[in-house]
Amino acid sequence: xxxxRKLWGALILLAGLHGVVLxxxxxxxxxxxxxxxxxxxxxxxxxxxxxIRGKFHxxxxxxxxxxxxxxxxxxxxxxxxxxPLQFFxxxxxxxxxxxxxxxxxxxxxxxxxxxxxxxxxGYGRDQFTRFxxxxxxxxxxxxxxxxxxxxxxxxxxxxxxFYGGWIDDVLMRGGDLFMxxxxxxxxxxxxxxxxxxxxxxxxxxxxxxVIGLIGWVRPxxxxxxxxxxxxxxxxxxxxxxxxxxxxxxxxxxxxxQTYGIVLTQMTLLIPQYILAEVTLTFLGLGVGEPMPSWGSxxxxxxxxxxxxxxxxxxxxxxxxxPVFLAYYLAADALQERLKTVPL
Amino acid sequence: MLKIRLxxxxxxxxxxxxxxxxxxxxxxxxxxxxxxVTDTPAGHAGGRIAVALRxxxxxxxxxxxxxxxxxxxxxxxxxxxxxxxRETQRTESALAKSWSVSHDGRTYTLRLRRGLRFSxxxxxxxxxxxxxxQVYLDEKIHSPxxxxxxxxxxxxxxxxxxxxxVRFQLAQPYAAAERLFDGxxxxxxxxxxxxxxxxxxxxxxxxxxxxxxxAGLGPFRxxxxxxxxxxxxxxxxxxxxxxxAGYQLPYLNEIVFLFVPSEDAQVIRxxxxxxxxxxxFSAQNFAVLAHKxxxxxxHLYDLGPGLEYNFLxxxxxxxxxxxLPQIARKQVWFQDVRFRQAVSAAIDRGGIVxxxxxxxxxxxxxxVTPGNKLWVDSALPHPxxxxxxxxxxxxxxxxxxKGDGTLIDEHASPVEFSILTSSSNTERTKMATIIxxxxxxxxxxxxxxxxxxxxxxxxxxxxxxxxxxxxxxASGDADPTSEMNVWVSSGGTHLWHLNEVKxxxxxxxxxxxxxxxxxxxxxxxxxxxxYDQVQEVVAQELPVICLASxxxxxxxxxxxxxxxxxxxxxxxxxxxxxxxxx
Numbered sequence: 001x002x003x004x005r006k007l008w009g010a011l012i013l014l015a016g017l018h019g020v021v022l023x024x025x026x027x028x029x030x031x032x033x034x035x036x037x038x039x040x041x042x043x044x045x046x047x048x049x050x051x052i053r054g055k056f057h058x059x060x061x062x063x064x065x066x067x068x069x070x071x072x073x074x075x076x077x078x079x080x081x082x083x084p085l086q087f088f089x090x091x092x093x094x095x096x097x098x099x100x101x102x103x104x105x106x107x108x109x110x111x112x113x114x115x116x117x118x119x120x121x122g123y124g125r126d127q128f129t130r131f132x133x134x135x136x137x138x139x140x141x142x143x144x145x146x147x148x149x150x151x152x153x154x155x156x157x158x159x160x161x162f163y164g165g166w167i168d169d170v171l172m173r174g175g176d177l178f179m180x181x182x183x184x185x186x187x188x189x190x191x192x193x194x195x196x197x198x199x200x201x202x203x204x205x206x207x208x209x210v211i212g213l214i215g216w217v218r219p220x221x222x223x224x225x226x227x228x229x230x231x232x233x234x235x236x237x238x239x240x241x242x243x244x245x246x247x248x249x250x251x252x253x254x255x256x257q258t259y260g261i262v263l264t265q266m267t268l269l270i271p272q273y274i275l276a277e278v279t280l281t282f283l284g285l286g287v288g289e290p291m292p293s294w295g296s297x298x299x300x301x302x303x304x305x306x307x308x309x310x311x312x313x314x315x316x317x318x319x320x321x322p323v324f325l326a327y328y329l330a331a332d333a334l335q336e337r338l339k340t341v342p343l
Numbered sequence: 344m345l346k347i348r349l350x351x352x353x354x355x356x357x358x359x360x361x362x363x364x365x366x367x368x369x370x371x372x373x374x375x376x377x378x379x380v381t382d383t384p385a386g387h388a389g390g391r392i393a394v395a396l397r398x399x400x401x402x403x404x405x406x407x408x409x410x411x412x413x414x415x416x417x418x419x420x421x422x423x424x425x426x427x428x429r430e431t432q433r434t435e436s437a438l439a440k441s442w443s444v445s446h447d448g449r450t451y452t453l454r455l456r457r458g459l460r461f462s463x464x465x466x467x468x469x470x471x472x473x474x475x476x477q478v479y480l481d482e483k484i485h486s487p488x489x490x491x492x493x494x495x496x497x498x499x500x501x502x503x504x505x506x507x508x509v510r511f512q513l514a515q516p517y518a519a520a521e522r523l524f525d526g527x528x529x530x531x532x533x534x535x536x537x538x539x540x541x542x543x544x545x546x547x548x549x550x551x552x553x554x555x556x557x558a559g560l561g562p563f564r565x566x567x568x569x570x571x572x573x574x575x576x577x578x579x580x581x582x583x584x585x586x587x588a589g590y591q592l593p594y595l596n597e598i599v600f601l602f603v604p605s606e607d608a609q610v611i612r613x614x615x616x617x618x619x620x621x622x623x624f625s626a627q628n629f630a631v632l633a634h635k636x637x638x639x640x641x642h643l644y645d646l647g648p649g650l651e652y653n654f655l656x657x658x659x660x661x662x663x664x665x666x667l668p669q670i671a672r673k674q675v676w677f678q679d680v681r682f683r684q685a686v687s688a689a690i691d692r693g694g695i696v697x698x699x700x701x702x703x704x705x706x707x708x709x710x711v712t713p714g715n716k717l718w719v720d721s722a723l724p725h726p727x728x729x730x731x732x733x734x735x736x737x738x739x740x741x742x743x744x745k746g747d748g749t750l751i752d753e754h755a756s757p758v759e760f761s762i763l764t765s766s767s768n769t770e771r772t773k774m775a776t777i778i779x780x781x782x783x784x785x786x787x788x789x790x791x792x793x794x795x796x797x798x799x800x801x802x803x804x805x806x807x808x809x810x811x812x813x814x815x816x817a818s819g820d821a822d823p824t825s826e827m828n829v830w831v832s833s834g835g836t837h838l839w840h841l842n843e844v845k846x847x848x849x850x851x852x853x854x855x856x857x858x859x860x861x862x863x864x865x866x867x868x869x870x871x872x873x874y875d876q877v878q879e880v881v882a883q884e885l886p887v888i889c890l891a892s893x894x895x896x897x898x899x900x901x902x903x904x905x906x907x908x909x910x911x912x913x914x915x916x917x918x919x920x921x922x923x924x925x
Contacts, residue, residue: 033780033783035694035777035780037691037694037697037698037777040697040698073627073630073701073702122698122773123698123773123776123777123780124698188795191794195808199790284766284793288790288791288792288793289772289775289776289779289791290776290779290780303607303627303769304607304610304611304628304631305625305627305628305630305631306627308631309627309630309631
């Protein structure tokens, strides 16, 4: 029962996370590309219940910022500007799931006040907003690419395992070759050769295709192994003796044995692929500005001054840890379940 | 005689050494060297300083060096005939003690200092000068200096009058002629003549050769080179400058150049005290270093805007020979000056200065930066950002807006284009992102594409497969002549429209006329008027939309004396012979 609780816990965590990211427009106070050029690298805004005179306010509020005259590029709190925190406010227009338009945001403060939950970046854009919107790209890239890899892995692995012989040799050696290619450099070359006119969604698809394509070898090998042992099992041999076709055998008897592996592989691959997207974007191969992704949020950390002066720019990196943990937890729970309950 | 005001050419190395224009001739005897006495406040002899460079030098041969690292080192090891004082931006005597110009402005007679010695102790005379210019002018050597020595389509001719007098003949009067000598380090004939005659000059003075094979007239000479780590220069005991107290310069015993590949790493090494001088770094790193300035024992200098100007430009190339219908279609917009003016009016230059350079930059409306005090056209208007004016211009050019705010042209196609930047240049990528946001307020959809630098250059110079791009140009000198390449329609850096056989537009013909006229006008005031007109045409026609010019930022330990950084390259080390350790 323990593993079941673990599985549910992980799934609820993941569902919550994906829900927030899917409805980023509602949970985020601003638009992901809105720049406040007066406030680059503003620190996270604190919500207060007590004002500077120590008076309690039942309604939380935030203070405004003003330039620190002693310290160029830094800010100090302007206690004269008070903006109460508001919930369910009207703000910039956004789309939910690419379909419905809305202006409703979970929280916000009155203009010209700003609430930067996770600080602002070098353009004065809200990091929290960008983290949520960035998740849409990164999580979708991870999910779609993992599905792509696994489907490719099933097809190739099943063919190789089931037919064996030269087909097996060609496919598996091909896989080795694939793993040995210097992908990163190939990607740089491919990006340079591509036309400039690629829309963001094309870049996204390309990213997904590339990540998915590179990763099919491992699941294919695992599935080949399972198919190899499954096709020798008595009931499969019996079915074959009764004249079952290859397609029938694969579909009815052999592939169902691989589902457990497929599922665990998926949950293991997704966080890896999210990380792959982060890495590729970090290196400048991902979706371009102003569209955020988790990789582009981290790429500013390449610079020493960001690293040394603006600690809140690390927060997106820290937030990735629980995301990955949730996936690994789910993978772990799935694996335990496989051991006790054979599919 | 035009002596002081004249400007200089060269987008590359400015090599040489410096001193103010005061000099005293030693008359005691012919044996005593004709040393130059500078007005340098006396410092302490001895000590060493460490400076970081981006990479190993490719060569130490002045006639072959093209990369910044090689040039920085060569600068410390060599001297030129006439030098540009980086502080005053004017020419002054160096190896040539004095010079005169003929009335037609075509003949320069230079009198050399007597009794000077190369750093290996061998004497210097007119033969070395003749040999040097023979090398620079030789087509087979491909020296970067050669182009500068072609005036009016003909190479400058050099003639020896006697052992200490040299005459230079120009095919036509040339306003920047004096400044030309800065960046032409004098080579020792006795060391290089054999290699030149044997045809092995291209291999001579490569970085791997033994220190004793090198000799120059600069304040330092090579002591040691450790590949990938450092190059050490030691004091040249034969150097020809003295301070006011009669001490023979330089003060320092050694300069150590450490190879530190990235700016961030250089900042960290400087912060840790490993290096004494930090030359040109970003405003953000300036802020990082400024935090600890009081306690850390170093001082930071913001010298104001340098000569670098960053600009956005559209692809106006002739694409008839290329198969690029998409871009050719958009060129109809780009070619309309009202479109370019609208883009310029919509750009928030203040935002660029604030966000990209943390305020340590100057917004620009033409190519000459406020740092170039002799040549900037201060009457040029600086229109503030105005979306209304931009919309008006677009409307008059036949553009209109759809219900959702998208800008469309006469054929109802949405205005959408990409801006190319180099991925290694975070500043320009940041500018593109800001412009993207600015232009979205006009309903234009802009994509920022950052490519590897070489891939970008290939598109700009060869394939023309781009729509707009952001680039920067940093001239080596303040003189307009160094900008010929950019503004003359046949120039190699005429980026928006390369390989023009004849000027494609009336205003490009006008730019050609003005630039060629200033080249041969010898009077500064008249030249200034011509170059003001160039700036006006650029600001009006916007072949490039100038954005901002970053400040030159320099840092040095408090212990370095006589430190006077300047906005001309090399910013911090231009007076290296005067630097000392307190």
